[in-house]
Amino acid sequence: MTSDPWGRVDDEGTVYVRTAEGERVVGSWQAGSPEEALTYFKRKYEGLAVEIDLLDRRVRTTDLAPKDALTAIEHIRGQVDEGHAVGDLAALAKRLDALVAEVEQRREQRKAARAKAQEEARGAKHELVEEAERLAESTQWREAGDRLRALVDVWKSLPRLDRKTDDELWHRFSHARSAFSKRRKAHFAGLDQQREEARLRKLKLVEESEALADSTDWGPTATRYRELMADWKAAGRAQREVEDELWARFRGAQDVFFQARSAVFAERDAEQRENQKAKEELLVEAEALLPIQDLKTAKAGYREIGERWEAIGHVPRDARPKLESRLHAVERAIREAEEAEWQRTNPEARARAEGMTGLLVAAVEKLESQISAARERGDDRRVAKLESELAGRQELLAQARKGLEEFGG
Template identity: 25%
Template sequence: MDWKTLQGYEEKYAKITVKPHKTFDGKVIEVLYGALDENGQPTLAVEGHEDGHGRWYGIESNGEYMMLVWQKPVSQGGDIEYGTEFRENAVEELEKDVRHKQELCRRVEMFHAGTSAEEIEAVKKEWEAIQNWKTAKEVEYKAWFDESLEKLEIRREKAVENAGIKEALVQKAEELKNSTTWKETQEAFHQLQDQWQETGHAGEKENTLWEAFKEARKEFNKKRKEYFANLDSIRAEVKIKKEELIKSVQEAMEKNANYNALSSKMDEWMNDWKALGSAGREWDDQLWEAFNGARQKFFAERKEFFKKRNEEFSTSLAKKKALIEQAKEIVATGNLDKENTEKMKNLDVAWKDTGYSGRKDNDRIWEEFKAVKEQFWEAKHQANQQRFQEVLAHKEELAESLRKEINQLQEDVFQVDDYEEVHEMERQIARKKSMLDQTKVDIEDLKNKLN
């Protein structure tokens, strides 16, 4: 029922409270009406007072009203009705249900193609078991829930298609695993692997199919390795050790930027290489090209590194000296305005962009720059403290003025009989209280800044 149909709600002293409620995207409404004073005359209803007032309590969402609690005035019998089985706890139950639906929406969004049909069906039943309060937020969540399920179904259908493709790849792998044409079959497995990676997720069958494919490939590789293992075990061992040396050089170049330390290591690896001997005619040239190529690359990079580093140090130092001069010019103006403040901040950003200036100069030049900056920021700090003191004094005067105005309005309201004028004065009191609260927050913030 609509609270506006209540007999007596529109009386002069009815108290109507409307509060927005974000959880279900609607409003909570409370109407206190029908209060009588000790002489049996209508009076302003006050919550908690024994003035015989009635109370209508409910919600509005999507233009629809729902009564939750309705206690009639004592003059009308004082009977109480409940709009739901949850009685006084209806709003709490509504909030819980709406949040539950939101959680289910998020859960469904996280579902993937491999999510089981049982889990999907369970979440649908969980949704259906939640009471529908017919609020705007529930309508929104229902659309979200349905859309997520539709997208999930599309992904599951695609997963079925992918599973068919991967089943065919597994079948081909099974056919290839016993082949003894090693080179061609190895290439064929590489192609199957590429096709597998290009194919999307296969849903619930993904792991099972992958294990079958991997097992077939593993069996082929095992047989291939066993075949070649006995051809030339000694040369194979030399080849492995030389490959390890190549890997050591390559990894060291990737991880170690200390060219001085790495130079002595290069000499050590070269001696190890000579001591190993031959890995066989088919591998020797290829292995040497890889090893020596990595060494020559290192020597070239080392030369270029030190040349470039020294140039960067010089460039960085020159840029930092220029920034210090700019900072000194700003400080010399004595101007602490927004423009100069922004310039000082930008100098810090520019300083970071100049990079490292070398062990000899980096710390020294930074201390010089920092000393100039501190002159500006200390002056800025002192100026801000003075400004905060002035603003604080103004805010405290404003707060005192608002308190007096509120007290006066609260006294005046009891002298007024006109209903509309009473409500207007109450609105003024509310506005000024809001202003006072914000002013108190501002005062506290200013005090924190001053401390």
């Protein structure tokens, strides 16, 4: 008989393994020496140990699902319990028990992580809903519309909650967007009505202007044209394409009249040329206001130049378009500066930008704290996941801060 600390082979070739409960038959060996039999069954033991090593590594270093891990453990445990190997089978069983405990621990950790992620998602979606409901009352149509579209993208990036909660929050979110869309639609429908009313008023002004085009009653007609121009400015704007067409007819009729008057008063040509020179000098002053450094000063300067411009009087017709184009360019620059200043100082937009920046700063700090905690636990997988989330939040924070800088904040 040949023996080993963990097993033996009797004279008939029966192989036994020693356990705490006593010896157990693991096989029979007839093809070689007893030493070869023990070597064979020891290798089977080593094979089981290697399988456990590999499974242990998978459990600790991969995202192997707990259910799959437990199935694999039970499969190996069956082989250990059957005992067709020579070695410390109890030690293998203890390793499997420890591995089961590790899997259960990781299962609980995953469960806690999922619960935490759900809670964070619930909070984030509540914030999105509340912001959407605030935006639903906004009259900043473009900015609020853009922000609501951005909120939809953020919503899609968040994980789903339980069906009831998710549906309730989405209903509120969707309702807020619909309410804003209805208000915006009603607003622009009102604008369309105003533009139609402006079109009708301006059409009447055009018809009267065209009726006066052949008049030779120079003084009263010119006065009436000035009144028509004031009425035109007070009428509001029609749709752009209609506005341009009506304006062309309106100005065209006046051009016909003033051209005829200019022909009659040809002797005034010299005076008009002088007027042209005076307006060209004013244009130099007006264009010197650009680029605008001080909006208030520029507006006051332009207003004073406009008054002097109007006081100068007519210039030759062929010079008028170029002169007016240059003056209008300065006017457009001032209007654009006014719009930019309004946008820059808009407290509502600034408050939204500050609020979003604050939320993102808090989110970044929270993720950094979570990463530190995960590092202390040695949870590399958790660290990698949180660092990926942190990079995304930091990118959003950088964008938010850049937008806030445009408000001077």
